[in-house]
Amino acid sequence: MKRLLFLVLSGGFAVSALLWFFAKTSLDDGAVEQRFSANAISEEEAEERFYRGWAELHPELRAGDFHSTLQTRTQFEGVANPEFKEMSESNLDPDSAVVGLIVDGTPYALVIESMERIDRHIVNFTHHDQAVSVVYCDLADEVRVCTRDSAEPIPLKVGGLDIDSRLVLELDGQLYSQSSTALPLDDMPFEKTTWAEWKRKHPTSRVYLSDGGRPWEG
Numbered sequence: 001m002k003r004l005l006f007l008v009l010s011g012g013f014a015v016s017a018l019l020w021f022f023a024k025t026s027l028d029d030g031a032v033e034q035r036f037s038a039n040a041i042s043e044e045e046a047e048e049r050f051y052r053g054w055a056e057l058h059p060e061l062r063a064g065d066f067h068s069t070l071q072t073r074t075q076f077e078g079v080a081n082p083e084f085k086e087m088s089e090s091n092l093d094p095d096s097a098v099v100g101l102i103v104d105g106t107p108y109a110l111v112i113e114s115m116e117r118i119d120r121h122i123v124n125f126t127h128h129d130q131a132v133s134v135v136y137c138d139l140a141d142e143v144r145v146c147t148r149d150s151a152e153p154i155p156l157k158v159g160g161l162d163i164d165s166r167l168v169l170e171l172d173g174q175l176y177s178q179s180s181t182a183l184p185l186d187d188m189p190f191e192k193t194t195w196a197e198w199k200r201k202h203p204t205s206r207v208y209l210s211d212g213g214r215p216w217e218g
Contacts, residue, residue: 029122051163066176066183068162075170076158078122078133084108084206087199092209094196099134099143100205101190103127107202109195110134112143114210121167123208126155132188137178144178146185155161156186 018146041049051069055062069074098109104127115121115136121135131150136143138183139161148154160169167178199205 042074047194064175066180067159067168068164068176068177070160070168071163071165072161073154074118074158074160076119076121078124078153078156078158079120079210080153081125082123082208082210084125084208086209087203090195090207090209092195092207094194096195097192098195098198098207099102099145099190099192100131100198100202101134101145101188102202103132103147103188104129107198107205108132109198109202109205109210109212110136110208111195112136112192114208118158118208121158122156122169124149124156126153134190135167135169135178139165140167140178142166142178143186143190145190146187148185156185 025218055069060073063069070074092111097112100107100109102108106127108127110123115134116125120200121136122139125132129149129151129176131148131152131154133146133154133156134143135145146154146156155171157170158167159175162168162177169176169178169180169183171183171185195207
């Protein structure tokens with residue numbers, strides 16, 4: 001997408017350069033080349049100029065205090081309090097990638113393939129009086145796990161996608177980059193591993209597996 005936008009934008013620069021060239025036929029080739037080089041811009045700067053203009057036309061895409069310019073503004077609720085299966089019910093492929101975490105001594109595993117769809121990038125659940133949100137961005141292959149004291153799930157949502165194709169989160173109407181340190185939640189340790197390795201270390205783990213997961217047929 002960025003490449004296409006750059007080509008569109010750079011096409012305008014190319015036309016301008018040609019007009020300038022024919023208007024300056026009295027200059028020798030060396031002078032023309034020197035002038036053109038002095039006015040050339042990089043691909044990165046061309047993209048930046050385009051996105052600045054795009055954000056001006058679409059105010060909802062402009063960068064905010066806690067996120068960069070968006071390429072898409074959207075809103076998807078997080079999956080709230082999903083069912084966690086017992087290990088004996090999961091029947092997962094041992095090589096399935098999971099996000100493993102321990103909440104107040106209880107191990108949980110969330111199958112990453114189950115979180116790849118945009119409406120499943122965020123899973124919000126509670127364990128007693130602790131609320132936990134697990135976030136997965138498939139484009140950047142990044143995980144973040146957040147928590148706070150609450151008997152209700154955190155209302156964390158998908159808020160959009162920024163120009164670097166990274167997930168933007170929404171909490172209480174405010175947008176945050178997935179990695180933003182301003183997100184008013186506490187970060188929780190987690191482990192990104194395989195199901196075989198996680199269940200070896202945590203044989204009593206509970207498992208989140210939506211219909212996006214792969215059953216083990218071996």
